[in-house]
Amino acid sequence: MAPLSPRVVVKVDLKKKPWQQDQPLHNRWHPEIPPVAEVKAGEFFRVEMIDAMGGVIKDNDSASDIKNLVLTTTHHLSGPIRVVDEEGVAAKAGDLLAVEICNLGPLPGDEWGFTGSFDRENGGGFLTDHFPCATKAIWYFEGIYAYSPQIPGVRFPGLTHPGVIGTAPSNELLRIWNDRERQLEESGVESLTLCEVVHQRPLACLPTTKGCLLGNIEEGTPEWERIANEAARTIPGRENGGNCDIKNLSRGSKIYLPVFVEGANLSTGDMHFSQGDGEISFCGAIEMSGFLELKCEIIRNGMQEYLTPMGPTPLHVNPIFEIGPVEPRFSEWLVFEGISVDESGKQHYLDATVAYKRAVLNAIDYLFKFGYSKEQVYLLLSCCPCEGRLSGIVDSPNAVATLAIPTAIFDQVSILPLCSLHKSKSFCINLLSLLCSSPSSLNNLLATEKIGMQIC
């Protein structure tokens, strides 16, 4: 007989707020957040999720919702989901949880998404020192394709994936996270050479009760207060998976997650229709609501079998991922290179972050010559399926980072450099229509961008 349709273990209602859902959502990692569902190994099940912001970002023509966003509420996750084997025995600490993504996509009737960059004082992004104001672009989905009225001339298939997927940490792992991230914050910006070049702040998002959502734990109770003061934010990727942001983690992929608590307590969210490597504008993928159809297996004692801790405790591990077999086929790429020399010309040492920043800036400056504003390109590179690579990491003093852009996503002009044999020049139209957070910002942009037609 045909296999069953996947059982819906977490359902969301897009008309309700995150805390009003029948199965409450959560936006922190903590071992004591109770599971909202249970699945068996080998069972085919469906998880629905709202977008990372919980519906706060609207399909409209203003970036003020991005500018004013309360970032302590992100990411709203579906789960936790308790996993047991066929005999009903729960996953145990030390196991590996193999999660297979059998299918995924946007929720029916909600086939749209958004890409934004945050205000420098409210989240920022990788290039926040170049692009300090909040921006937003809306994307509409036509089957596998996405297009944006604010970034015209571009259309590409999605490599849809969950941005966040992970297991609950143990108490010990939570303490490790909080200790090391607090130490980073306390040692301060001055102690880190990279902070002279990368200006996104804060250095780490430490636990806070503000905006904290703990699923079935009632807000304001002493239990909630205790947990909220130590529960980890969902911003970074960590040992449990978390914010992996691996853009190829699409249909058919498998994620091997370490298990730290009984039942594994799997959670997932932050659906992305598409993402560029790095997700550089921070709200950078095409963010959307969506669903995952999953199947789990428990590899008993898999952490010892397959993972090797690197650090002071056996908990210092990372997940393993197996990429699925389906992805868009691009065969033509334009590649931009960056080396470890920052915008002031200062030489750094094998710094891949500085090199990647330069590669991204080079790509932005290049596409600016083809009629896009720099803000448009910044958002585009965050969400189209471009590839950020570490090409060289040993040739002192420069790391070489590259950013590869598939040329086929552009429909109006060829973005390849033209040789002298072709004396004509591309007809160049300023396509500035990016939404800005305020009219004054828009006026500033208009004053600095090339206006109107440019014919040579």
Place this chain on the structure above:
Amino acid sequence: MAPASPRVVVKVDLKKRPWQQTQPLHNRWHPEIPSVAEVKTGELFRVEMVDWTGGAVKEDGSAGDIKSIDLSTVHYLSGPIKVVDEDGVAARPGDLLAVEICNLGPLPGDEWGFTASFDRENGGGFLTDHFPCATKAIWYFEGIYAYSPQIPGVRFPGLTHPGIIGTAPSKELLRIWNERERQLEEKGVESLTLCEVVHQRPLASLPTTKGCLLGNIEERTSEWERIAKEAARTIPGRENGGNCDIKNLSSGSKIYLPVFVEGANLSTGDMHFSQGDGEISFCGAIEMSGFLELKCEIIRNGMQEYLTPMGPTTLHVNPIFEIGPVEPRFSEWLVFEGISVDESGRQHYLDATVAYKRAVLNAIDYLFKFGYSKEQVYLLLSCCPCEGRISGIVDSPNAVATLAIPTAIFDQDIRPKTRKVPTGARIVKKPDVMKSTYDGKLPITKNSSSSS
């Protein structure tokens, strides 16, 4: 009529030393190294090259040549090649030189290569604090495939590419390079937080007359002395291209190089049969001699047209690359992740280098469970077509770097399984890579929570 066979503009004799070649090679970047050949735009031409060490590494059973290699002699490059347009007018500063790679491969009769990691006191590598001794593996080519007796159970097609391709710098650009790299060296290790995690030294390879080869400039003359003291080493990638190490830069690719001197003075070398992203063991690709069949175009004023400087001068640019249409088709990848937490558990800030180091270490530890030594995996990841990606760069405090390995290159299934191979003795792959001893005293980074 059919197009002419490519004209050989630089030919090498593998039985001769680099300085004995009919067209002398060079191993520095400098505007005054005279060109050894001239080509016209649109002309299909062939450039041959020796391997980057000039034949110093042998196809033998020892890593002794790696341990004692003189790294001041690298990389031996073919060229410079002066480029002119159809009317004989040379490329000028401010132009872009579009170089198309029409074909490439090993030199006939020399179908072998090597992968190695250097001694910590002599070059090191990305993981030199974990693997301080020199190691070597030899690879043999069977058409598009490579295999190594020292890394058994692995076979993969090559994504062959030139590791180095670039134009000569102008005097001003050379001064910029030397000043910023000297400043880095002078400020020292203590000023850089990354140096607590990445232990490859020196921070930069500054100009030195030792091992310097300047093509047609006769050694030990006063002119040679002056140039040798300021000529840039070929180790890093820079504004002129240089050591790009972009592993997908294979047949059909185009490289858009900025032109800084009259004639562009294109040079190339450091042929790689295959490379993993990062080339992590430093002598990390499958290094070989080889040939390129190239075609150039000049985009007049292309630097202003297509590149935007980022820095204090208009010379602070980077090349652009157009990837070719032919590459191996891998559809199954196992991906290892690293975050910005170092081996001691210390948290760094959006550091993609630390994250990548962790991803590579995770992959090494994983494949160690399938019978390979860690040194074998270190060399394998340096040269097989694995992909290093910056997956996340904004989710403070952790960057997420990933290393994707194509599973098809192994003759066993290396994926995690629920019904695993029964526990018991680990089947070890023999022979291992060739190893030398580490005679230095620097501390080796140990994994404090694992015994292996």
